[in-house]
Amino acid sequence: xxxxxxxxxxxxxxxxxxxxxxxxxxxxxxxxxxxxxxxxxxxxxxxxxxxxxxxxxxxxxxxxxxxxxxxxxxxxxxxxxxxxxxxxxxxxxxxxxxxxxxxxxxxxxxxxxxxxxxxxxxxxxxxxxxxxxxxxxxxxxxxxxxxxxxxxxxxxxxxxxxxxxxxxxxxxxxxxxxxxxxxxxxxxx
Ligand code: 5GP
Numbered sequence: 001x002x003x004x005x006x007x008x009x010x011x012x013x014x015x016x017x018x019x020x021x022x023x024x025x026x027x028x029x030x031x032x033x034x035x036x037x038x039x040x041x042x043x044x045x046x047x048x049x050x051x052x053x054x055x056x057x058x059x060x061x062x063x064x065x066x067x068x069x070x071x072x073x074x075x076x077x078x079x080x081x082x083x084x085x086x087x088x089x090x091x092x093x094x095x096x097x098x099x100x101x102x103x104x105x106x107x108x109x110x111x112x113x114x115x116x117x118x119x120x121x122x123x124x125x126x127x128x129x130x131x132x133x134x135x136x137x138x139x140x141x142x143x144x145x146x147x148x149x150x151x152x153x154x155x156x157x158x159x160x161x162x163x164x165x166x167x168x169x170x171x172x173x174x175x176x177x178x179x180x181x182x183x184x185x186x187x188x189x
Pocket of ligand 1: 018019020021022027057060097098099100124125126127128129130131132133161
């Protein structure tokens with residue numbers, strides 16, 4: 001995706017060899033034109049796959065996920081990170097280690113929004129070690145639903161997540177792939 005690559009190149013701030021900051025278009029201020037293109041691209045990739053739900057994790061996955069769901073004409077669900085007051089019987093819970101916060105969170109999705117007939121497309125903003133994507137996939141599988149694929153806006157290919165997800169048999173579609181953040185520079189794969 002040309003526009004996304006340009007945004008990453010021109011506005012991405014390399015915080016370390018491991019972390020890219022993109023708060024001007026994805027993680028704080030959000031670019032709606034870019035998000036619309038991202039949604040259209042994921043929808044194009046999964047056209048014909050009979051997706052019934054798009055699933056992401058709050059908060060930065062919500063914008064790309066809602067635009068994808070809009071294009072696919074299906075509902076979008078975001079897993080919550082906060083402790084829910086709902087009865088535990090009503091929710092699907094998984095533990096996810098957060099790359100950015102370096103702590104383990106429980107993520108929850110209400111059982112009423114995922115059934116064993118759902119065909120789910122998981123969307124997230126970044127892929128690093130794959131913790132968030134695997135956690136979301138476990139939530140889908142707990143509900144007896146199918147993970148049709150995982151769509152990532154920015155994959156850091158030098159971290160293990162992409163390989164691990166593919167080895168686990170998941171279809172993975174990343175819109176841009178970063179090979180390295182060394183020397184303060186973004187190098188695309
Ligand atoms: P993973 O779970 O794959 O280890 O990391 C993905 C999650 O951590 C994403 O949901 C994203 O919010 C966050 N994350 C991972 N790497 C980066 C990064 O380089 N920059 C930003 N802004 N977030 C990241």
